[in-house]
Amino acid sequence: MALNPTAEALLAAVHASPRAVAAHDKSTWVALFTADAEVNDPVGARPHVGRAAIERFWDTFIGPNGIAFDVDRDLVGGRAVVRDLYIETTMSTGATVRVPMHLRYDLAEVDGAWKIVRLAAHWEFAAMVTQLMLRTGVRGLTAAVKLGPQLIANQGVGGMFGMLRAVRSVGRTGKKAVTQLFSAAAATDIGRVRALLDDSTALQLPAGSTVSAEEFTNRTRNMRWDKLIAAGRTVSVSVELEGARGVAFVDFATGGHRIDAVTVFLDETA
Incomplete structure:
Protein backbone atom coordinates (compact mmCIF):
# COMPACT_ATOMS: atom_id res chain seq x y z
CA MET A 1 0.00 0.00 0.00
CA ARG A 168 15.10 5.82 37.28
CA SER A 169 12.50 3.99 35.20
CA VAL A 170 9.78 1.37 35.52
CA GLY A 171 12.60 -1.08 34.80
CA ARG A 172 12.21 -4.83 35.11
CA THR A 173 8.89 -4.51 36.92
CA GLY A 174 7.43 -2.56 34.00
CA LYS A 175 8.82 -5.02 31.46
CA LYS A 176 7.33 -7.90 33.43
CA ALA A 177 3.92 -6.21 33.49
CA VAL A 178 4.06 -5.64 29.71
CA THR A 179 5.08 -9.25 29.09
CA GLN A 180 2.16 -10.45 31.20
CA LEU A 181 -0.27 -8.19 29.32
CA PHE A 182 0.96 -9.16 25.88
CA SER A 183 1.07 -12.86 26.76
CA ALA A 184 -2.54 -12.72 27.94
CA ALA A 185 -3.61 -10.78 24.83
CA ALA A 186 -1.76 -13.12 22.46
CA ALA A 187 -3.53 -16.06 24.11
CA THR A 188 -6.90 -14.20 23.84
CA ASP A 189 -7.28 -14.41 27.63
CA ILE A 190 -9.67 -11.46 27.95
CA GLY A 191 -10.21 -12.06 31.67
CA ARG A 192 -6.50 -11.76 32.36
CA VAL A 193 -6.20 -8.69 30.12
CA ARG A 194 -8.99 -6.94 32.00
CA ALA A 195 -7.35 -7.83 35.31
CA LEU A 196 -4.08 -6.21 34.19
CA LEU A 197 -5.81 -3.05 32.96
CA ASP A 198 -8.64 -0.90 34.30
CA ASP A 199 -11.49 1.13 32.85
CA SER A 200 -9.31 4.25 32.54
CA THR A 201 -6.57 2.60 30.45
CA ALA A 202 -6.43 4.19 26.98
CA LEU A 203 -5.88 1.60 24.23
CA GLN A 204 -5.01 2.66 20.67
CA LEU A 205 -4.58 0.02 17.97
CA PRO A 206 -3.34 1.35 15.64
CA ALA A 207 -2.23 4.74 16.98
CA GLY A 208 -5.09 7.20 16.72
CA SER A 209 -7.79 4.51 16.82
CA THR A 210 -9.25 3.87 20.29
CA VAL A 211 -10.36 0.30 21.02
CA SER A 212 -11.89 -1.57 23.95
CA ALA A 213 -10.00 -4.15 26.00
CA GLU A 214 -11.95 -6.90 24.24
CA GLU A 215 -11.16 -5.47 20.80
CA PHE A 216 -7.49 -5.06 21.74
CA THR A 217 -7.36 -8.69 22.86
CA ASN A 218 -9.03 -10.00 19.71
CA ARG A 219 -6.76 -7.99 17.41
CA THR A 220 -3.52 -8.99 19.18
CA ARG A 221 -4.16 -12.72 18.92
CA ASN A 222 -0.83 -14.53 18.34
CA MET A 223 1.12 -11.27 18.61
CA ARG A 224 4.91 -11.58 18.87
CA TRP A 225 7.25 -9.09 20.51
CA ASP A 226 10.88 -8.41 21.40
CA LYS A 227 13.25 -5.51 22.18
CA LEU A 228 11.62 -4.24 25.37
CA ILE A 229 13.03 -0.85 26.45
CA ALA A 230 12.18 0.75 29.80
CA ALA A 231 12.69 4.53 29.75
CA GLY A 232 11.06 6.75 32.33
CA ARG A 233 7.43 5.72 32.88
CA THR A 234 7.20 3.95 29.50
CA VAL A 235 8.11 0.54 28.12
CA SER A 236 8.45 0.49 24.33
CA VAL A 237 8.31 -2.80 22.47
CA SER A 238 8.92 -3.99 18.90
CA VAL A 239 5.88 -6.07 17.88
CA GLU A 240 4.60 -8.20 15.02
CA LEU A 241 0.86 -8.40 14.51
CA GLU A 242 -0.88 -10.23 11.66
CA GLY A 243 2.22 -9.92 9.50
CA ALA A 244 2.67 -6.22 10.22
CA ARG A 245 5.64 -4.97 12.21
CA GLY A 246 5.25 -2.16 14.68
CA VAL A 247 6.18 -0.54 17.98
CA ALA A 248 4.00 -0.42 21.09
CA PHE A 249 4.35 2.20 23.82
CA VAL A 250 3.03 1.17 27.24
CA ASP A 251 2.75 4.10 29.65
CA PHE A 252 2.59 3.63 33.41
CA ALA A 253 0.94 5.85 35.99
CA THR A 254 3.19 8.14 38.02
CA GLY A 255 4.37 6.56 41.25
CA GLY A 256 3.03 3.08 40.54
CA HIS A 257 2.80 0.25 38.05
CA ARG A 258 -0.75 0.73 36.82
CA ILE A 259 -0.86 0.80 33.03
CA ASP A 260 -2.21 4.16 31.86
CA ALA A 261 -2.10 3.67 28.11
CA VAL A 262 -1.07 1.32 25.31
CA THR A 263 -0.43 2.84 21.87
CA VAL A 264 0.56 0.60 18.96
CA PHE A 265 2.09 2.03 15.77
CA LEU A 266 1.91 -0.36 12.81
CA ASP A 267 3.60 -0.38 9.41
CA GLU A 268 1.21 1.30 6.93
CA THR A 269 2.80 -0.48 4.00
CA ALA A 270 2.32 -4.01 5.36
Whole structure:
Protein backbone atom coordinates (compact mmCIF):
# COMPACT_ATOMS: atom_id res chain seq x y z
CA MET A 1 0.00 0.00 0.00
CA ALA A 2 1.47 3.37 -1.03
CA LEU A 3 1.98 6.04 1.59
CA ASN A 4 -0.33 9.06 1.48
CA PRO A 5 1.21 12.49 0.75
CA THR A 6 1.12 13.56 4.40
CA ALA A 7 2.93 10.41 5.52
CA GLU A 8 5.58 10.99 2.86
CA ALA A 9 6.03 14.59 4.03
CA LEU A 10 6.33 13.52 7.67
CA LEU A 11 8.95 10.90 6.79
CA ALA A 12 10.88 13.44 4.72
CA ALA A 13 11.00 15.81 7.69
CA VAL A 14 12.20 13.05 10.01
CA HIS A 15 14.80 11.69 7.57
CA ALA A 16 16.37 15.15 7.44
CA SER A 17 17.47 14.73 11.07
CA PRO A 18 20.06 11.92 10.66
CA ARG A 19 21.34 13.61 7.49
CA ALA A 20 22.08 16.79 9.44
CA VAL A 21 23.64 14.76 12.26
CA ALA A 22 25.90 12.88 9.84
CA ALA A 23 26.98 16.19 8.27
CA HIS A 24 27.55 17.76 11.71
CA ASP A 25 25.23 20.55 10.53
CA LYS A 26 23.96 22.07 13.75
CA SER A 27 21.96 24.94 12.26
CA THR A 28 20.07 22.67 9.84
CA TRP A 29 19.30 20.17 12.59
CA VAL A 30 18.04 22.78 15.06
CA ALA A 31 15.91 24.36 12.31
CA LEU A 32 13.98 21.08 11.97
CA PHE A 33 12.27 21.86 15.31
CA THR A 34 9.56 24.37 16.19
CA ALA A 35 10.62 27.31 18.36
CA ASP A 36 9.03 25.75 21.47
CA ALA A 37 9.91 22.11 20.68
CA GLU A 38 10.91 19.51 23.26
CA VAL A 39 13.75 17.02 23.01
CA ASN A 40 13.29 14.23 25.54
CA ASP A 41 16.48 12.20 25.11
CA PRO A 42 16.45 9.83 26.84
CA VAL A 43 12.85 9.62 28.01
CA GLY A 44 12.98 9.94 31.78
CA ALA A 45 15.61 12.70 31.77
CA ARG A 46 14.63 16.35 32.10
CA PRO A 47 13.44 17.51 28.65
CA HIS A 48 15.26 20.19 26.65
CA VAL A 49 12.59 22.75 25.74
CA GLY A 50 12.98 25.61 23.28
CA ARG A 51 15.56 26.56 20.65
CA ALA A 52 18.36 27.57 23.04
CA ALA A 53 18.05 24.37 25.10
CA ILE A 54 18.02 22.24 21.95
CA GLU A 55 21.19 23.99 20.75
CA ARG A 56 22.87 23.16 24.07
CA PHE A 57 21.70 19.57 23.71
CA TRP A 58 23.47 19.41 20.33
CA ASP A 59 26.64 20.94 21.79
CA THR A 60 26.71 18.33 24.56
CA PHE A 61 25.60 15.06 22.99
CA ILE A 62 25.70 15.32 19.20
CA GLY A 63 28.38 17.78 18.09
CA PRO A 64 31.39 16.10 19.75
CA ASN A 65 30.44 12.58 18.60
CA GLY A 66 29.95 10.49 15.49
CA ILE A 67 26.41 9.10 15.33
CA ALA A 68 25.13 6.45 12.90
CA PHE A 69 21.46 5.39 12.57
CA ASP A 70 20.78 1.71 11.82
CA VAL A 71 17.02 1.80 11.11
CA ASP A 72 14.92 -1.34 10.98
CA ARG A 73 11.68 0.40 10.04
CA ASP A 74 9.71 3.65 10.09
CA LEU A 75 6.07 3.81 11.19
CA VAL A 76 3.61 6.64 10.63
CA GLY A 77 0.51 7.25 12.73
CA GLY A 78 -1.42 10.51 12.56
CA ARG A 79 1.18 13.28 12.79
CA ALA A 80 3.82 11.10 14.41
CA VAL A 81 6.67 9.00 13.05
CA VAL A 82 8.21 6.15 15.06
CA ARG A 83 11.60 4.68 14.17
CA ASP A 84 12.66 1.20 15.33
CA LEU A 85 16.44 1.28 15.25
CA TYR A 86 19.86 1.02 16.82
CA ILE A 87 22.12 4.04 17.20
CA GLU A 88 25.88 3.65 17.20
CA THR A 89 27.75 6.50 18.87
CA THR A 90 31.50 6.96 18.58
CA MET A 91 32.81 9.28 21.29
CA SER A 92 35.66 11.74 20.81
CA THR A 93 37.94 9.23 22.57
CA GLY A 94 37.12 6.51 20.02
CA ALA A 95 34.86 4.52 22.35
CA THR A 96 31.81 3.16 20.51
CA VAL A 97 28.46 2.08 21.95
CA ARG A 98 25.52 0.53 20.09
CA VAL A 99 22.17 1.24 21.73
CA PRO A 100 18.74 -0.29 20.96
CA MET A 101 16.21 2.48 20.63
CA HIS A 102 12.71 3.55 19.65
CA LEU A 103 12.39 7.17 18.51
CA ARG A 104 9.07 9.00 18.36
CA TYR A 105 8.76 12.28 16.46
CA ASP A 106 5.59 14.35 16.85
CA LEU A 107 5.26 16.95 14.10
CA ALA A 108 3.22 20.02 13.19
CA GLU A 109 2.86 22.01 9.98
CA VAL A 110 4.33 25.49 10.34
CA ASP A 111 4.16 27.93 7.41
CA GLY A 112 3.76 25.05 4.98
CA ALA A 113 6.65 22.97 6.34
CA TRP A 114 6.55 20.03 8.75
CA LYS A 115 8.51 20.69 11.95
CA ILE A 116 9.31 18.51 14.95
CA VAL A 117 7.31 19.46 18.04
CA ARG A 118 8.65 16.68 20.27
CA LEU A 119 11.40 14.12 19.91
CA ALA A 120 11.16 11.27 22.43
CA ALA A 121 14.15 8.90 22.46
CA HIS A 122 13.38 5.64 24.26
CA TRP A 123 16.64 3.99 25.34
CA GLU A 124 18.05 2.74 28.62
CA PHE A 125 20.51 5.18 30.16
CA ALA A 126 21.91 2.77 32.76
CA ALA A 127 22.51 0.05 30.16
CA MET A 128 24.35 2.51 27.89
CA VAL A 129 26.57 3.72 30.73
CA THR A 130 27.36 0.11 31.69
CA GLN A 131 28.30 -0.67 28.08
CA LEU A 132 30.48 2.43 27.89
CA MET A 133 32.26 1.86 31.20
CA LEU A 134 32.72 -1.91 31.13
CA ARG A 135 33.00 -2.92 27.48
CA THR A 136 35.03 -0.17 25.81
CA GLY A 137 38.05 -0.11 28.11
CA VAL A 138 40.12 2.98 28.77
CA ARG A 139 38.49 4.88 25.89
CA GLY A 140 35.08 4.43 27.48
CA LEU A 141 36.27 5.51 30.91
CA THR A 142 37.93 8.58 29.40
CA ALA A 143 34.75 9.45 27.50
CA ALA A 144 32.69 9.18 30.70
CA VAL A 145 35.15 11.40 32.57
CA LYS A 146 34.98 14.03 29.80
CA LEU A 147 31.18 14.01 29.56
CA GLY A 148 30.55 15.27 33.12
CA PRO A 149 32.42 18.61 32.80
CA GLN A 150 31.12 19.00 29.24
CA LEU A 151 27.54 18.56 30.40
CA ILE A 152 27.98 21.06 33.24
CA ALA A 153 29.67 23.60 30.94
CA ASN A 154 26.80 23.47 28.43
CA GLN A 155 23.81 22.92 30.70
CA GLY A 156 24.86 23.72 34.24
CA VAL A 157 24.65 21.59 37.36
CA GLY A 158 20.86 21.45 36.99
CA GLY A 159 21.30 19.95 33.54
CA MET A 160 23.58 17.26 34.91
CA PHE A 161 21.06 16.28 37.58
CA GLY A 162 18.28 16.49 35.00
CA MET A 163 20.13 13.93 32.87
CA LEU A 164 20.65 11.64 35.84
CA ARG A 165 16.87 11.43 36.31
CA ALA A 166 16.97 8.95 33.42
CA VAL A 167 18.54 6.36 35.75
CA ARG A 168 15.10 5.82 37.28
CA SER A 169 12.50 3.99 35.20
CA VAL A 170 9.78 1.37 35.52
CA GLY A 171 12.60 -1.08 34.80
CA ARG A 172 12.21 -4.83 35.11
CA THR A 173 8.89 -4.51 36.92
CA GLY A 174 7.43 -2.56 34.00
CA LYS A 175 8.82 -5.02 31.46
CA LYS A 176 7.33 -7.90 33.43
CA ALA A 177 3.92 -6.21 33.49
CA VAL A 178 4.06 -5.64 29.71
CA THR A 179 5.08 -9.25 29.09
CA GLN A 180 2.16 -10.45 31.20
CA LEU A 181 -0.27 -8.19 29.32
CA PHE A 182 0.96 -9.16 25.88
CA SER A 183 1.07 -12.86 26.76
CA ALA A 184 -2.54 -12.72 27.94
CA ALA A 185 -3.61 -10.78 24.83
CA ALA A 186 -1.76 -13.12 22.46
CA ALA A 187 -3.53 -16.06 24.11
CA THR A 188 -6.90 -14.20 23.84
CA ASP A 189 -7.28 -14.41 27.63
CA ILE A 190 -9.67 -11.46 27.95
CA GLY A 191 -10.21 -12.06 31.67
CA ARG A 192 -6.50 -11.76 32.36
CA VAL A 193 -6.20 -8.69 30.12
CA ARG A 194 -8.99 -6.94 32.00
CA ALA A 195 -7.35 -7.83 35.31
CA LEU A 196 -4.08 -6.21 34.19
CA LEU A 197 -5.81 -3.05 32.96
CA ASP A 198 -8.64 -0.90 34.30
CA ASP A 199 -11.49 1.13 32.85
CA SER A 200 -9.31 4.25 32.54
CA THR A 201 -6.57 2.60 30.45
CA ALA A 202 -6.43 4.19 26.98
CA LEU A 203 -5.88 1.60 24.23
CA GLN A 204 -5.01 2.66 20.67
CA LEU A 205 -4.58 0.02 17.97
CA PRO A 206 -3.34 1.35 15.64
CA ALA A 207 -2.23 4.74 16.98
CA GLY A 208 -5.09 7.20 16.72
CA SER A 209 -7.79 4.51 16.82
CA THR A 210 -9.25 3.87 20.29
CA VAL A 211 -10.36 0.30 21.02
CA SER A 212 -11.89 -1.57 23.95
CA ALA A 213 -10.00 -4.15 26.00
CA GLU A 214 -11.95 -6.90 24.24
CA GLU A 215 -11.16 -5.47 20.80
CA PHE A 216 -7.49 -5.06 21.74
CA THR A 217 -7.36 -8.69 22.86
CA ASN A 218 -9.03 -10.00 19.71
CA ARG A 219 -6.76 -7.99 17.41
CA THR A 220 -3.52 -8.99 19.18
CA ARG A 221 -4.16 -12.72 18.92
CA ASN A 222 -0.83 -14.53 18.34
CA MET A 223 1.12 -11.27 18.61
CA ARG A 224 4.91 -11.58 18.87
CA TRP A 225 7.25 -9.09 20.51
CA ASP A 226 10.88 -8.41 21.40
CA LYS A 227 13.25 -5.51 22.18
CA LEU A 228 11.62 -4.24 25.37
CA ILE A 229 13.03 -0.85 26.45
CA ALA A 230 12.18 0.75 29.80
CA ALA A 231 12.69 4.53 29.75
CA GLY A 232 11.06 6.75 32.33
CA ARG A 233 7.43 5.72 32.88
CA THR A 234 7.20 3.95 29.50
CA VAL A 235 8.11 0.54 28.12
CA SER A 236 8.45 0.49 24.33
CA VAL A 237 8.31 -2.80 22.47
CA SER A 238 8.92 -3.99 18.90
CA VAL A 239 5.88 -6.07 17.88
CA GLU A 240 4.60 -8.20 15.02
CA LEU A 241 0.86 -8.40 14.51
CA GLU A 242 -0.88 -10.23 11.66
CA GLY A 243 2.22 -9.92 9.50
CA ALA A 244 2.67 -6.22 10.22
CA ARG A 245 5.64 -4.97 12.21
CA GLY A 246 5.25 -2.16 14.68
CA VAL A 247 6.18 -0.54 17.98
CA ALA A 248 4.00 -0.42 21.09
CA PHE A 249 4.35 2.20 23.82
CA VAL A 250 3.03 1.17 27.24
CA ASP A 251 2.75 4.10 29.65
CA PHE A 252 2.59 3.63 33.41
CA ALA A 253 0.94 5.85 35.99
CA THR A 254 3.19 8.14 38.02
CA GLY A 255 4.37 6.56 41.25
CA GLY A 256 3.03 3.08 40.54
CA HIS A 257 2.80 0.25 38.05
CA ARG A 258 -0.75 0.73 36.82
CA ILE A 259 -0.86 0.80 33.03
CA ASP A 260 -2.21 4.16 31.86
CA ALA A 261 -2.10 3.67 28.11
CA VAL A 262 -1.07 1.32 25.31
CA THR A 263 -0.43 2.84 21.87
CA VAL A 264 0.56 0.60 18.96
CA PHE A 265 2.09 2.03 15.77
CA LEU A 266 1.91 -0.36 12.81
CA ASP A 267 3.60 -0.38 9.41
CA GLU A 268 1.21 1.30 6.93
CA THR A 269 2.80 -0.48 4.00
CA ALA A 270 2.32 -4.01 5.36
